[in-house]
Amino acid sequence: MNDNPFKDFTDVFNKISLLTKAARCDATAYYAELLPEGLESSVTYAAILGWLSQMQDSKSPKVEDVHLCMIASSYEALDVSDIKKRFQALSCGSDPLNHLCVPDGLGLRVLDMALELPHFAGAPEPVSSEAATMAGIAFGMEATASGGDIVALCDMAPNNYTAALSVIAAVSPACWQKLIESELLDANSIVLVDDLLRKHGCYLEHIAKDQRPLEAVRRLGGREMAALCGAIVAGASQSIALLLDGWSALAAAHVLVALPRDDNADSILMHSMAASSCNEAQQICWRSIGMEPIMGINQEIQSGLYVPAAVRAIKEAICEVQR
Numbered sequence: 001m002n003d004n005p006f007k008d009f010t011d012v013f014n015k016i017s018l019l020t021k022a023a024r025c026d027a028t029a030y031y032a033e034l035l036p037e038g039l040e041s042s043v044t045y046a047a048i049l050g051w052l053s054q055m056q057d058s059k060s061p062k063v064e065d066v067h068l069c070m071i072a073s074s075y076e077a078l079d080v081s082d083i084k085k086r087f088q089a090l091s092c093g094s095d096p097l098n099h100l101c102v103p104d105g106l107g108l109r110v111l112d113m114a115l116e117l118p119h120f121a122g123a124p125e126p127v128s129s130e131a132a133t134m135a136g137i138a139f140g141m142e143a144t145a146s147g148g149d150i151v152a153l154c155d156m157a158p159n160n161y162t163a164a165l166s167v168i169a170a171v172s173p174a175c176w177q178k179l180i181e182s183e184l185l186d187a188n189s190i191v192l193v194d195d196l197l198r199k200h201g202c203y204l205e206h207i208a209k210d211q212r213p214l215e216a217v218r219r220l221g222g223r224e225m226a227a228l229c230g231a232i233v234a235g236a237s238q239s240i241a242l243l244l245d246g247w248s249a250l251a252a253a254h255v256l257v258a259l260p261r262d263d264n265a266d267s268i269l270m271h272s273m274a275a276s277s278c279n280e281a282q283q284i285c286w287r288s289i290g291m292e293p294i295m296g297i298n299q300e301i302q303s304g305l306y307v308p309a310a311v312r313a314i315k316e317a318i319c320e321v322q323r
Contacts, residue, residue, distance in 0.1 A: 005134035006211040009233075014262045016237050019054055019270040027054050034321045044294060045317035051273055052314065055241035056149070063315050065148035067107040068097075068307050069231070071140060071248070073224035074118040075159035083115055083158060090156070100308040104315070110156060111143060113223040119163065124199045126219040127163075133218040133226045140227025141234040150241045150311065152275065153231050154304040155224045155248035163222050164247035165189060166196045168285055170204060170216040171258035175288040184281040196220060213258040221251060228252035236271050243294075243310055245275040246303025250285050257289045276306035 028050030035045055052061035072087050074080050089095040090110045101108050113136065119127055128136070144151050165185075169176035176193075179185055200219045207215045217226050229252045235242040244253060256268045269289060276295035277283035286293055294310045 004211075005130050006214045009134060009137060009214065010210050010259065012237075013233060013256075013259055013268070016233065016268070018236065018261075018266050018268060021266045021270065024050055024054055024270060027051075030059075031321055036320065036323070039320065041313075041317075044292075044313070045320055047292065048273070048294065048314050048317045049321060052150075052241055052318075055239060055271055061149075061318060063149050063311065063318065064105075066105065066150045066152070066311055067109070067146045067148050068101060068152040068154070068304060069143040069146075070108070070110045070154055070156045070304055071113055071143065071224040071227045071231070072110050072115055072156040073113040073160070073222045073248075074115045075157065075163065075222065076118045076120045078118070078159050080115060080118060083156070086156065087112065087115060097302075097304055097308075100305065104308055104311050106152070106308060106311060107146065107148075109146075111139070111227065113139070113227055119222045126200075127221065128218055128223065128226075130218060132223075133214065136223045136226030137230035137233075140230030143227070143231035144234045144238060144240050144242075147238070147240060150243055150314070151231075151235060152243035152245065152304070152307045152311070153228055153235075153249055154245040154275075154307065155228065156303065157222055157224045157248055158302075160222055160224070160248050162189060162192050162196075163220060164225070164251040166193050166220040167216050167225060167251040168254045169193050169197055170200070170220055171213045172254045172288060175254070175285055178284055178288060179281055182281065182284060184279070184284070210260050213255040217252075217255055221255075222248065224248045225251050225255070229255055232256055232272065233268065236268055239271065242272040243275045243307060244272050244291075245307050245310075246278075247282065248303070250274075250282060253289055253291070254285070273310075275310035278303075 031049035032046040274291040274293040278300045
């Protein structure tokens with residue numbers, strides 16, 4: 001085992017065989033030809049089918065075994081007892097999300113990332129140690145252990161917005177600049193993120209390039225973001241089709257895209273699709289890493305609630321091409 005935990009992770013990251021954009025484009029074009037002319041959702045459906053058929057290595061993709069895994073964490077300024085109540089409701093099957101999952105047969109589980117220990121996103125010191133960040137990554141790898149046709153990943157981490165924006169700004173300055181220029185962010189959010197970047201930027205600049213994105217998670221992100229990094233990498237290593245939803249999954253996706261590959265291969269996210277965008281700012285962030293959310297822009301509601309609808313859209317795409 002290497003003395004540097006991040007180096008161990010980047011070594012694993014570099015050994016994963018990734019899918020290619022060229023093959024994805026070919027698969028998408030194949031389904032575009034099969035879909036009925038004039039179909040309003042044909043572009044989205046072709047992209048969905050190209051993705052799923054490439055993941056399953058089949059021209060007849062299926063959606064029979066789908067799991068939704070939520071990573072639960074907490075942030076300051078919120079009552080942890082309220083978050084724990086929702087965690088309990090999800091575990092007992094009484095939360096609205098449980099009921100949304102039933103019609104399409106989605107399995108649902110929630111992983112607790114120390115809910116009783118809230119993050120303080122504005123701290124001048126790193127949120128966690130290197131070892132703790134790596135432990136979070138390793139814990140998150142369990143999220144895809146169930147396997148299946150699709151695994152959906154999202155957070156249950158209320159108030160993670162500033163932390164997610166900070167991580168995205170640190171690893172993807174161009175995306176952060178687009179957000180500022182879009183005038184979609186409130187002034188307070190910009191001030192908070194810029195302040196965090198000033199506090200931690202000098203440290204990040206002196207970290208090796210292949211470890212800088214993970215260091216950004218350690219300093220600025222929550223435990224659930226580290227776990228989602230691990231879950232996405234585990235999904236890629238197992239060739240599992242992933243649906244990503246919410247700010248923490250989006251931040252994790254930006255971190256992994258920012259990690260350099262020794263072979264300059266295509267994106268680690270080739271096995272993933274975004275389920276939805278809660279607002280235009282989030283859509284800009286998804287698009288900046290080449291992802292177009294299946295459900296487009298929806299209301300700003302809890303992460304994961306649009307995953308069942310995205311799964312339904314995937315099933316509709318399969319039905320259309322089978323007609």
